[in-house]
Amino acid sequence: MSGAITCSATDLSALLGPNATAAAAYICGQLGTVNNKFTDASYAIDTTYLLFSAYLVFAMQLGFAMLCAGSVRAKNTMNIMLTNVLDAAAGGLFYYLFGYAFAFGESSGGFIGRHNFGLKNFPTLTLDYSFFLYQWATHFVAYLIYSSFLTGFVYPVVAHWFWSVNGWASPFRSADRLFGTGAIDFAGSGVVHMVGGLAGLWSALIEGPRIGRFEEGGRRAIALRGHSASLVVLGTFLLWFGWYGFNPGSFTKILVSYESGSSYGQWSGIGRTAVTTTLSGCTAALTTLFGKRLLSGHWNVTDVCNGLLGGFAAITAGCSVVQPWAAIVCGFVASLVLIGCNKLAEILKYDDPLEAAQLHGGCGAWGLIFVGLFANEKYINEVYGAGPGRRYGLLMGGGGKLLGAQVVQILVIVGWVSATMGTLFFILKKLKLLRISEKDEMRGMDIARHGGFAYIYHDNNDDESSQFPRVSPGSPLPRSPNHPAV
Template sequence: MSGALTCSAADLSALLGPNATAAAEYICGQLGTVNNRFTDATFAIDNTYLLFSAYLVFSMQLGFAMLCAGSVRAKNTMNIMLTNVLDAAAGGLFYYLFGYAFAFGGSSEGFIGRHNFALKDFPTLTSDYSFFLYQWAFAIAAAGITSGSIAERTQFVAYLIYSSFLTGFVYPVVSHWFWSPDGWASPFRPSGDRLFGTGAIDFAGSGVVHMVGGIAGLMGALIEGPRRGRFEKSGRAIALRGHSASLVVLGTFLLWFGWYGFNPGSFAKILVPYESGSSYGQWSAIGRTAVTTTLAGSTAALTTLFGKRLLSGHWNVTDVCNGLLGGFAAITGGCSVVEPWAAIVCGFVAALVLIGCNKLAEMVQYDDPLEAAQLHGGCGAWGLIFVGLFAKEKYIDEVYGAAPGRAYGLFLGGGGKLLGAQLVQILVIAGWVSATMGTLFFILKKLDLLRISEKDEMAGMDMTRHGGFAYMYYDNDDESSRATQLQRVEP
């Protein structure tokens, strides 16, 4: 399946003899029909694969919702669940109107796309609706990361504003830089125009998705400040534990499942052979990507398990789940271009990065209910550095196309150019998201649209903002129990 069959009626007629012209024309006509059917089948299979991957990535929204719900206190469950729904809904509309055009609409300067707003003149020669749906699922994943950082103290209108802005503008610009063929740092640019001659490699989004979502959450949480009661006046941290470890574990498994669409699905096509002529084809690379994803997450989970045991003396399931997700966030950027053994190194270091970031957060009195900035921002940044150290030349050529002078991992003898490009990616993402989302959150704070009142925060947003608790602990006819519940929200 490496290409279409070709046939010349004149050449075939000469081969078969002077009386075989009609037969030659018939044979060539049948080969043309086969080629057309082959092309149609290839398109159908590739689109089915991409749509299935999009559905897997979208299923991560369910995982995010369960993880968020389990990580907050019961009195804020309804609020955080609603924000997850609106991340997907608002993200769908704004990514359709603006986001996709900014991300993949084509540009001359490599900064921002300028075509296909509201999917005008779509599909194109290179993209169809399945590709749009897949990219939208990525965009709302970034927004979902941010919602966890600012949970339990943020006004509902602020969620709507930041989610629309992030999915419609901030995230798409970053994805254009590194994923669009004409993005200024894209590895798909012509060799003479690539950053440091190689371009930054971020296959499925350690930087584009995870760092963007994590840093956006970091800016929101810093500007809002910690939840009331999270730190004493002396600076000592007080644990405000989530109300359901069961939801956290179930959400983590759903995210794990969805990551097999996130990482292997980023190939977008399954029937395209390697440019290097590898006999293994795209199937092997997709399988390898799923394996590296699994190994990194598993290693990070076990490292966190024993690391936190040494620090706290407990076997903590929530910490293990976060460690697992940190390993996934880290391997996402290089999942397709590293060996399985290197993925184990990635997961091990990712767990240490997460533990270290959490310790630093406590020291500076930074409060993030889901550890989203530490997990997605910190581990995502490590994932980009990891690519610059461990990316294999053969796999880079297979995934991105062989090209003279293309760099690979420093520890594998590829020099420092790729690592330099990865460091540039970290810096520009951190700068761009901090400048845009930081400004937005600051404006919301000045307009008194960011944080809820102390009274509402202490009572819980489910009752004060959403009309009732997510969990009902009394019967409708039990007036005494109802009165007890209502007393809990009195000032």
């Protein structure tokens, strides 16, 4: 949008005849009113865009719930669904009370924010409630057991470092940027995905593998497949849909002109970001399909879905500052990273049914490296401003300083999350709050903790005769007061 309309009654009166002063004042007053309307419309359009993006991102919570439900065995479905609902509720409350202030409040030495607790003295001249809602909606990777701590403290500190204008490693700083450039993580390959993936890593490491995941003696891994590929696919498509709010929405504004009087502006960058997001995810999905086929001999839809999401997690850091062809490279490598991390997990006897550490942590780390290699100079200047010392991708001729900043981001995230979440999970284990008993694990969380199953099912690992009567082919279905035959 072009600059504000200006009008001077003094200058205008010289061009008018009788009653020039009054006429000039009237004309300028009308122009001022029109200018205010344009300004109001600009704020309304940007706010509506950000709110719509927040709604798309929140839909990812539903997608993640479906993905989780399909990835676990049927006897744990109700538990994982309840966890997702309470995660959203607890995360919203704690982000309101503490998280937003830690992330975007006035900085304390570039480490953590210290204002706007409970949204006090909010909104401000530059930020309003739509920004708060969007930032909260991006925290879909947490679980209930640690969502309050992760959403209320661990994540906001990292967000302050890399997204706040005063963060010590933020590319938005006006001066003293890390390596002269700051670390670029546009929508959160590191801030969101690595933080969540590393939290999941420490949780699974300290808790230990599920019963039956590895043969006795640990010689061979046994696949404990989730019970519903349909739910996994449904969740994946919902996450894909929501990612169009997650990545393009991180611009927070749409009505910004890059070249005055032209059709090229932030709306163009938003469209390009949607394209790079799509290309990376699609490439990763296809690469995973054929890669896993070569390794396992099967066409597995669950692996393809995880590959798609790995491509999205990787491109999230650089979606706004790379060209579309580079996004294809990002997705291809992300798939290889995911496959390699999963193979390493089997060798190390690491068990996580959602592949959180491999997908979000591994692919998120690759996404940060990818920015340091392929970030485009023109796009960086448009998104972050053309300040002195601004660097771009190593393979694009920008030198190695941006890549160095990206490596620093990876290292500090690993250190911070390991120190905080690793300690939390260690304490929970010592208090015997991290894992249920062996008996309850074999029975399933639904019957052990929630009073019943999400739906009637047959689990190959259970003694079916102890739960359901056997029915011969052609026999009438058994009746019961609670479950009449249909």
